[in-house]
Amino acid sequence: MTQPPRPREVGQSRPRIDGRDKVTGAARYVDDLNVPGMWHGATVRSPHPAARIDSIDFSRARQADPEVAAITAADLPGPNVVKLIAEDWPILAAEEVHHVGEAVAIVVAPTRERARAAADRVDVTYTEVPGALTLDDALRGDPRVGGQVNVLASSNIDWGDVDQGLADADHIVEGEYETGWQEHIYIEPQGMIAIPQDDGSVEIVGSMQCPYYVQHALAHALSLEPDMVRVRHVATGGGFGGKEDFPDMLGAHAALLARKIKRPVKIVYDRHEDIVATTKRHPSRVRIRTGVAADGRLLAQDIEVVLDGGAYITLSPVVLSRAVIHAAGPYACPNVRIQGRVLATNTVPNGAFRGFGAPQSQFAAERQMDRIGRRLGIDPYTIRERNAYRVGDTTPTGQVLKESVSAIECLQEAETRTRFRERWQQFENARANAPDDGRPVRGLGLSLVWHGSGFTGNGEQRMNSPVTIRLNEAGAVEVRVAATEFGQGTTMVLQQMVADAVGVTAADIVVVNPDTVEVPDSGPTVASRTVMVVGGILVRAGKGLADQLMQFAKSDAASPIDCGPETNELELKAGQLLDESGAVLGSFSDIAAAYVASYGTLDITERFEAMPGIEFDEETYRGAAYSAYGWACDIIELEVDPDTLAVSLTDATLVYDVGKAIHPAMCRGQVEGGTLQALGYGFMEEIKLKDGAYMNDRLATYIIPTIRDTPDMDTVLIENPTPSGAFGAKGVGEIPMDGGAPAVLSAIENATGIVAAGIPATPERLFSDRMAGRVVSNDRAGSAKPAEGGPA
Amino acid sequence: MTGKGGISFSLNGKAVKVDLDPMSRLLDVVREHCELPGSKEGCGEGECGACAVLLDDEPVCSCLVPLIQVRGRTVRTIEDLETGGVLDPIQEAFVEAGGVQCGACTPGILITLRALLDRNPAPNRTEVREALGGNLCRCTGYEGILRSVEALLPGGDES
Numbered sequence: 001m002t003q004p005p006r007p008r009e010v011g012q013s014r015p016r017i018d019g020r021d022k023v024t025g026a027a028r029y030v031d032d033l034n035v036p037g038m039w040h041g042a043t044v045r046s047p048h049p050a051a052r053i054d055s056i057d058f059s060r061a062r063q064a065d066p067e068v069a070a071i072t073a074a075d076l077p078g079p080n081v082v083k084l085i086a087e088d089w090p091i092l093a094a095e096e097v098h099h100v101g102e103a104v105a106i107v108v109a110p111t112r113e114r115a116r117a118a119a120d121r122v123d124v125t126y127t128e129v130p131g132a133l134t135l136d137d138a139l140r141g142d143p144r145v146g147g148q149v150n151v152l153a154s155s156n157i158d159w160g161d162v163d164q165g166l167a168d169a170d171h172i173v174e175g176e177y178e179t180g181w182q183e184h185i186y187i188e189p190q191g192m193i194a195i196p197q198d199d200g201s202v203e204i205v206g207s208m209q210c211p212y213y214v215q216h217a218l219a220h221a222l223s224l225e226p227d228m229v230r231v232r233h234v235a236t237g238g239g240f241g242g243k244e245d246f247p248d249m250l251g252a253h254a255a256l257l258a259r260k261i262k263r264p265v266k267i268v269y270d271r272h273e274d275i276v277a278t279t280k281r282h283p284s285r286v287r288i289r290t291g292v293a294a295d296g297r298l299l300a301q302d303i304e305v306v307l308d309g310g311a312y313i314t315l316s317p318v319v320l321s322r323a324v325i326h327a328a329g330p331y332a333c334p335n336v337r338i339q340g341r342v343l344a345t346n347t348v349p350n351g352a353f354r355g356f357g358a359p360q361s362q363f364a365a366e367r368q369m370d371r372i373g374r375r376l377g378i379d380p381y382t383i384r385e386r387n388a389y390r391v392g393d394t395t396p397t398g399q400v401l402k403e404s405v406s407a408i409e410c411l412q413e414a415e416t417r418t419r420f421r422e423r424w425q426q427f428e429n430a431r432a433n434a435p436d437d438g439r440p441v442r443g444l445g446l447s448l449v450w451h452g453s454g455f456t457g458n459g460e461q462r463m464n465s466p467v468t469i470r471l472n473e474a475g476a477v478e479v480r481v482a483a484t485e486f487g488q489g490t491t492m493v494l495q496q497m498v499a500d501a502v503g504v505t506a507a508d509i510v511v512v513n514p515d516t517v518e519v520p521d522s523g524p525t526v527a528s529r530t531v532m533v534v535g536g537i538l539v540r541a542g543k544g545l546a547d548q549l550m551q552f553a554k555s556d557a558a559s560p561i562d563c564g565p566e567t568n569e570l571e572l573k574a575g576q577l578l579d580e581s582g583a584v585l586g587s588f589s590d591i592a593a594a595y596v597a598s599y600g601t602l603d604i605t606e607r608f609e610a611m612p613g614i615e616f617d618e619e620t621y622r623g624a625a626y627s628a629y630g631w632a633c634d635i636i637e638l639e640v641d642p643d644t645l646a647v648s649l650t651d652a653t654l655v656y657d658v659g660k661a662i663h664p665a666m667c668r669g670q671v672e673g674g675t676l677q678a679l680g681y682g683f684m685e686e687i688k689l690k691d692g693a694y695m696n697d698r699l700a701t702y703i704i705p706t707i708r709d710t711p712d713m714d715t716v717l718i719e720n721p722t723p724s725g726a727f728g729a730k731g732v733g734e735i736p737m738d739g740g741a742p743a744v745l746s747a748i749e750n751a752t753g754i755v756a757a758g759i760p761a762t763p764e765r766l767f768s769d770r771m772a773g774r775v776v777s778n779d780r781a782g783s784a785k786p787a788e789g790g791p792a
Numbered sequence: 793m794t795g796k797g798g799i800s801f802s803l804n805g806k807a808v809k810v811d812l813d814p815m816s817r818l819l820d821v822v823r824e825h826c827e828l829p830g831s832k833e834g835c836g837e838g839e840c841g842a843c844a845v846l847l848d849d850e851p852v853c854s855c856l857v858p859l860i861q862v863r864g865r866t867v868r869t870i871e872d873l874e875t876g877g878v879l880d881p882i883q884e885a886f887v888e889a890g891g892v893q894c895g896a897c898t899p900g901i902l903i904t905l906r907a908l909l910d911r912n913p914a915p916n917r918t919e920v921r922e923a924l925g926g927n928l929c930r931c932t933g934y935e936g937i938l939r940s941v942e943a944l945l946p947g948g949d950e951s
Contacts, residue, residue: 019887022895023879023902025830025870032829185930187834187842187896237832237896238930271835487894487931665890669936673893676933699839699928707924707934712917715935 009496009506010727013665017491017511018235027235030191030206031268038193041257041267042115044105044122045277046097049346049692050131050143053095053124056105061121068118069261070107076256078223082248083216086313089349091221091252097126098144098311099348100693101276103249108257108265131346133692135283135308138343150344152309153317155324157621159396160335165300169291173372177288177364178758179741181687181694182281182353185704186486188237190246190278191268194254201228202255207236208247209484210524211514217248218255226516229255233514236486240677241352243486244526245314246278275697279351280687282307282319282342286327286364291335296378296386298333305340305361310349316342319350321456323357325625326738328396329365330407330450331387336396346692352526354674355737358451359681366447366742367757370749374776380446380746381421385411388448397616399624404722404730406657407448410633413716414655418635420446427750440639440648443751447634447739452626453724453731454529457616460608465523467534469498469541471602472510475592477502477545479511479538481522483530488733489666490530496662497535497726501542503572504588520605528731531662532628533608535726541606546572548602553577553591558598561586611724628722630730631657634675634739636711640751645763645770647683647748649711657718659730667732668715674736675713680705682741683748686760749776801862804828804872814860819843821859822869830870830899834928841927844900845869851904853926870899873906881944882906891940893931901927901937914945 021027044056058070073080073094082089093102104124109115132142132150142150166172192206202222204214211231219226231251236243250267258265269277284307291300305323309316324340373383388407394400415421424444434441454460468480479498485491495509502509512518522534550570553561561577563570569580575588595602616623635653640646654671661667684703688695696702721728745756748766753776756769769775798811803826810821822845823829831854834842838853845854846868873880879887882905886892891901901924908915908923915923920941929937 013890015887016892018895019892020879022892022898023883023886024874025828025899027895028829029832029896031833032823185928187840187894187928187930188832189834235895238894240930270833271837271840489893665936666893669890669893669932672933672935673931674933677930698837699835700837704928704930706926706928707921707937710921710934713933713935 009499010660010662011664012496013663014492014506016489017495018485029188029235029237030193033193033205033234035193035195035264038264038266039108039110039261040112040115041106041108041254041265042119043103043253043273043277044107044119044124046093046100046102046104046126048097048126048128049100049133051097051126051128053093053097053104054127055125057123060123061107061118064121065109065114065118068107068109068114070105070122071256071260072105078221081221082252083220084245084248084314085317089312089314091249099346101348103253103277106253106257108261131692132344133346134689135285135306135343135345138308138345142344144344151341152313152344153320153342155321155340155621157324157336157338157396159398162300162302162335162337165335166289166291166302169299170294171292171375173290173292173368173375175288175368175371176757177286177367179284179360179363180760181283181350182681182685183275183687183702184238184240184242184353185702186238186240186242189269189271189274190243190250191266192247192250192254193264193266194251194258195264196258196262201230202259203230203232204251204255205232205234206247206251207243208233209239209243209486209526211482211484211516212521213244213524214247214251215516218251221252222255222259231516233484236484239486240354241356241526242278244352244524246351272698275702276694277348279314279349281353282309282316282350282357282360284360286361288364288368290368290372292372292376296376296383298331298387300335301328301333303327303338305338307342307357307360308345308347308350309342310345310347312349314349314351316350318456319352319357322452323361325397325452325456326358326450327361327365329362329369330389330448330631332389332393338396347689354677355734356527358734359678359737359741362449362738363742363759366449366739367745370746379421379424381411381415384446384448395625397625398622404628404659404720406631406718406720407450409718409720410631410655410657411448413718414446414633414635414653417714417716418444418653420444420635424750431751431753438643441642441751442637442639443747443749445636445743445745445747445750447743447746449632449735449738450629451528451731451735451738453628453630454533454626455527456625457618460533461610463523464607465534465537466520466605466607467522467537467541468520468603468605469538469545471545471592471596473596473601475589475596477504477509479509480519481534481538482514482519483522483534484514484525488670489663490525492666493531493662494535494538498538498542501539502546504575508575508588528733528735531729532725532731535729536724537606537608539726541604544604544606545602548604549591549595550577552595553586556598558594560590560594627724628659628730630659630732630735632735632739634743636679636743636747638744638747638751640748642752645752645766649679649709652711652713654713655716655718656732656735657720658732659722659725660719660728661717662727662729664717667717670732671715671736672713674734675740676705676710678737678740679744682744682759683761684709686762799859799863801864802866804868810859812859814858816859817855818845818857818859818862818867819854822854822867828869828871832896832899834896839928840897841900841904842897844903844927846903846907849907849910851907868903870903873902880906882909885940885943889940889943890932890936897927897929901929905941915941
């Protein structure tokens with residue numbers, strides 16, 4: 001009897017495990033939970049970007065509501081710091097505030113309304129002091145550090161001889177590029193519940209990406225042993241990086257209040273507070289000087305990256321590191337210098353956001369490629385095709401790309417589907433001859449990007465993350481990792497990968513909800529690392545479990561299987577044990593039950609192991625920055641109203657090399673959702689500052705794309721596997737954030753001739769670009785000044 | 793204003809009487825008082841549609857509707873789409889075709905689509921876009937949502 005061929009779980013798009021609960025309204029998010037005796041917290045925030053706190057007076061709040069309790073920096077039981085990379089981010093501002101929206105005090109009351117009313121009645125007096133309110137101020141010198149430039153982090157790459165490369169070039173092309181803030185707008189705002197326990201420990205339940213980050217930060221802040229802080233993940237309504245860092249702060253606030261009043265405390269932000277107080281994507285300024293040969297080959301790139309870090313360090317050093325490593329784009333160049341700095345300003349700290357620095361630096365790299373193409377009379381496709389990485393090329397960190405390099409394949413597939421070159425040229429000709437009749441003008445734009453999967457450099461080796469697979473009492477296989485589900489499909493892909501690794505069906509696998517009491521610290525759910533890195537370790541553990549059970553089946557006296565002494569090769573497949581001939585010897589469930597009856601449950605724990613030859617020197621920035629890279633080409637087609645400069649996107653062609661699509665439908669979901677977030681970043685999503693405060697601090701003023709702003713998407717997944725990842729998979733979570741914005745601006749340029757150098761390219765900004773002469777140099781539009789320089 | 797004994801309306805097919813401040817937000821009434829937390833608060837100002845419910849079969853943002861306004865009327869929330877353990881076809885399609893990721897916008901989007909499909913069982917992309925113009929989703933890029941609706945249509949792709 002032979003086993004009927006059954007498709008493996010990996011590569012199939014099964015219905016989501018959590019789908020039914022989410023479509024029926026049964027899924028419970030943090031704000032849907034009520035704990036008996038629970039009170040509600042609210043936060044008193046600074047209205048000033050830079051000020052000394054003179055006094056905090058609760059008398060009005062207590063008079064109005066005597067039950068209200070409150071905490072200030074003076075009441076903290078441990079160090080006043082949310083511990084991330086550095087120890088500079090206070091839980092509550094003590095003597096000074098450094099940004100608008102900084103927490104000064106927290107209050108708690110029996111209901112949310114009473115807590116918020118109490119926070120409004122806390123009287124804080126301040127003396128304003130000078131601050132660095134903008135990146136321009138920061139570049140001139142920050143008053144906080146005696147008028148010096150206040151550098152929160154710096155990273156440099158120096159490869160080859162840039163000065164010689166520039167001297168040898170036929171053309172020198174210079175550009176300066178700007179990106180603004182971006183807010184995550186996960187649809188579920190941040191929220192946490194803290195439940196104090198009788199033994200002095202505390203349980204945290206909430207919306208988050210990284211339970212162990214919260215545990216570490218709270219243990220530090222509360223001066224408790226880590227195991228006295230239990231952190232439990234519940235259904236989380238989106239993250240995008242925004243629930244990587246900030247939940248540490250919110251968890252600390254809830255825990256402090258809960259321990260003070262000895263009751264459970266919930267804090268859920270409304271949208272306005274969420275925008276005002278939580279981390280954003282770092283704004284950037286990037287300057288590039290490129291030396292190019294007459295045939296379009298890049299000879300030297302000299303790049304300066306400046307990020308606005310906001311008031312505290314949070315995750316800025318690692319955001320900068322990724323920005324710098326990706327800053328030269330996916331292009332071979334023998335001489336590259338990249339100098340990166342993060343400067344402090346008196347604004348909300350900028351932190352983790354999908355892409356983590358790479359969208360900013362690659363926006364600049366891609367706009368620079370278009371600029372180089374224009375200068376040399378080469379179209380956007382061809383200039384990229386000429387310079388894109390091939391197998392065997394070396395990156396600016398000295399990493400030789402040995403396999404899984406798909407830049408050219410992505411470009412060619414996108415060209416085949418869109419006839420980009422021919423149609424781009426038609427739109428160029430149409431623009432040159434356009435009658436001024438007010439009719440919409442069309443354009444096509446292209447971008448090519450790369451994105452390293454997993455932590456930068458030696459991050460994975462350092463974390464040395466454990467994962468556990470358990471054969472439980474019921475004979476089922478449990479996946480125990482800290483990887484969280486916040487929409488992207490983690491639970492589903494972990495189930496599929498482990499099912500194939502063990503040789504059972506997805507239905508045999510239980511993914512345990514991340515809870516620090518139940519799962520080991522397999523690392524944060526960030527950096528496109530879950531499938532490739534955590535999945536890779538799990539596959540090893542799954543194979544280990546299968547081997548142990550097969551050994552038991554073959555040779556243990558308690559085995560339910562009689563396979564004879566001469567049987568050597570056994571295989572578990574789709575829940576059946578097979579011999580070499582493919583004959584079924586028994587079922588996984590019988591073997592597992594017999595094993596558990598004899599020996600009890602079985603845990604297999606494995607840790608990260610680097611691929612041989614994958615090493616990185618963090619001092620010199622030399623070596624393999626990432627063990628694998630994803631590649632993507634985005635082509636955007638759009639229409640622009642020539643009078644209002646309003647942009648309407650019509651079509652997007654998205655070609656992505658993901659290594660292996662574990663669940664193709666969810667993989668597409670990552671590409672399409674990330675792309676729309678990137679398109680919004682490119683032409684809609686804007687935060688302006690006034691006196692250090694965000695002017696766009698609610699959904700009525702911070703505009704994200706609706707379904708009416710969205711192009712039809714043609715998504716293509718290319719599978720060029722990497723040996724570093726589970727089943728060949730590379731990360732897909734972040735790369736869709738990299739190419740959307742430059743592709744939109746490239747298309748706007750094709751349609752209108754406006755060489756927009758900054759995002760978001762709102763109609764107002766495009767208008768001022770045109771008025772400032774930032775237009776294609778042979779166009780009649782605007783003042784017809786050659787567009788060789790960047791923005792003024 | 794309220795009349796003695798509260799405000800009566802039909803909620804998911806049942807007559808209810810609620811004795812609360814008549815200016816209470818319908819969202820809070822259904823989530824907290826009626827213990828139906830499927831409808832979500834995404835912004836509290838009618839921009840995101842996560843709190844959408846059907847009021848006499850028309851989608852409305854329940855964060856903007858005061859309780860007094862639903863007196864004598866019919867309210868349907870996401871909890872009413874599934875009947876006797878059987879999913880509405882649009883719910884089924886969302887699970888199958890990538891219409892749902894994080895799930896926070898999903899209740900509002902599904903209830904809005906139910907209203908669309910009731911008056912137009914075979915909407916084209918433009919009609920779906922018009923109907924969902926008031927519902928924000930940050931995960932899917934809306935393409936998975938459009939695909940889910942298309943999977944329902946005659947000749948729709950089931951995969």
